[in-house]
Amino acid sequence: MPKIGVFIETAEQAIKKSVPGVITVALQGGEVVGFVLDGLAEKYKETLEKFGVTQLVNLxxxxxxxxxxxxxxxxALAQGVKAFxxxxxxxxxxxxxxxLLARAAMELKAPLALDCIDVDFKxxxxxxSHFSGKAIATIEMKADCFVIGIRPNSFEAVPKPMACTITDHHITAATDEGITIIAVKKPDTAVKDLTEASVIITxxxxMGSNENFKILEECARTMDAAVGASRAAVDxxxxxxxMQVGQTGKIVSPKLYIGCGLSGSVQHFAGMKTSDVIVAINTDKDAPIFTKSxxxxxxxxxxVVPALTKALKK
Ligand SMILES: Cc1cc2nc3c(=O)[nH]c(=O)nc-3n(C[C@H](O)[C@H](O)[C@H](O)COP(=O)(O)OP(=O)(O)OC[C@H]3O[C@@H](n4cnc5c(N)ncnc54)[C@H](O)[C@@H]3O)c2cc1C
Known part of the structure; x- marks a missing residue:
């Protein structure tokens, strides 16, 4: 059975929310080998084996x-792919x-496709999605081994309990003196990550001011949602x-996207059109967004938003 390597992305000793969905996709191609970079495979094992990972590798x-x-x-990821x-x-x-996927692809001399919304391993x-979401490209990966990035939230994680083994694999990676990340500025912990959120209100x-965004934040808290913005609000x-969603902002794919006071520009839609359900709130009955929601x-x-918040609190 073919093996598919999955980069188990983590942050602060927790698996990123979109990783189980990626495992579900990878299982369509074969047995899943998860590659862990922070040495904490043991900590992640219980969660990952529920989604079908059969081998976890501490690189x-x-x-x-x-x-x-x-x-x-x-x-390290490239060496893991080769070794397993x-x-x-x-x-x-x-x-x-x-x-990291681009760096691994370079090492493997393998074709790379990022932000994929579907995969056919057969x-x-x-x-x-290409041209701001106006076209969907089907790309053939002509190689024995290829590297792909999946758009967050594009796939529902499907539980598939399996027994998982853990292996330590020592790699021969050397650091390049040219690059050292010396600090990472963390976002405000009160702000939910847009790309991983299941619900977004934008x-x-x-909106008219930063102060007015509080009504969206209050509504977001009732649904465990993230708050986004159009470029007009950011500019x-x-x-x-x-917080910007769109062609020059974040690409998001939540289950529910609520756009408040958005006209429905193509550039904004380029970043959120793969949302499962889109709800638009607009004073103008002829606003273009209504034709796309x-x-x-x-x-x-x-x-409308305070009324929605009140209803959701109930
Ligand atoms: C190269 C390029 C890249 C771009 N990238 C992005 C991007 O990444 N993201 C992005 O968002 N934009 C992007 N834009 C900008 C984009 O073209 C639009 O200008 C922008 O999205 C408009 O933002 P908006 O919908 O908030 O504002 P507007 O277009 O001004 O629309 C506001 C809407 O709110 C409605 N409204 C007014 N008052 C109320 C109210 N009280 N309640 C409810 N509705 C109300 C109005 O009827 C109107 O439809 C880009 C543009 C270019 C050229």
Whole structure:
């Protein structure tokens, strides 16, 4: 049976939320070997074996802290793929995933496709959204081994309990003196990560101020949602760029996307059109967003959102 390597991305000793969905996809291609870079495979085993991982590998290089040396981390993943005979390496298309998967692909001299929304291991094909979501490209990966990043939340994680073994694999990665990550500025812990959120509520230009975003935050808390913004709201200085959704912001794919005061620009849709359900709140019944949404509420967001929050609190 073919083996598919999965980069088990973690942050602060916790598995990233989108990893189980990636494992579910990888299982379509064969047995899953999970590669762990922080040496904590034992800690993650219980969770990962519930989703079908049969082998977990601690990639070890005693003198190297992989979180500070992405070039060594990429090399370690590539060496893991080779040592365990995986025919593909799959990970989450997060900022870290995109960085390390690209480095691993370079080491493996393997084709790379990031931000994939579908994979067909039988045909060695992936699907990606192109031209701001106007077209879906089907790409053939013409090689014995290829590397792919999956758009977060694109696949539902399906439990598949399996027994999992743990192996330590020592790699020969060397650090490149040219790159050392010396500090990582963590986002405000009160702000939920947009790319991993199952529900997102986003404010557009009519939000009018940073203060007004509090009504979205309050509503978000009732649903364990993340708060996003359009570029118009970001450019106006109401919220930071890290909250921007769209072509030049974050690409998101939640189960539910609630757009408040968004006109429905193609650039905004490029970042959220793969959401399962889109709800739009807009005062203008002719706003383009209504033609692209599953549900529309014609109304003032400053009345509708507090009413929604009240209803959700009940
Ligand atoms: C190269 C390029 C890249 C871009 N990248 C991005 C990107 O990544 N993300 C992005 O978002 N944009 C991006 N843009 C900008 C994009 O073209 C739009 O200008 C922007 O998305 C509009 O933001 P908006 O919908 O918040 O504002 P507007 O277009 O001004 O729409 C506001 C809407 O709110 C409605 N409204 C007004 N008051 C209320 C109220 N009280 N209650 C409810 N509804 C109300 C109005 O009817 C209107 O439809 C990009 C543009 C370019 C050229």
């Amino acid at each position: 070890c290089a005693p003198d190297i802290e992989f979180s500070k040396h992405p070039e060594a981390a990429g090399l 005979g995986a025919s593909a390496l799959v990970g989450v298309s997060s900022p870290t995933g995109n960085d 045909e060695n094909q992936v699907k990606k 404010g557009g230009r009519p 106006a200085g109401y919220v930071p760029h890290s 599953d549900y529309g509420i014609i109304g003032d967001l400053f009345e």
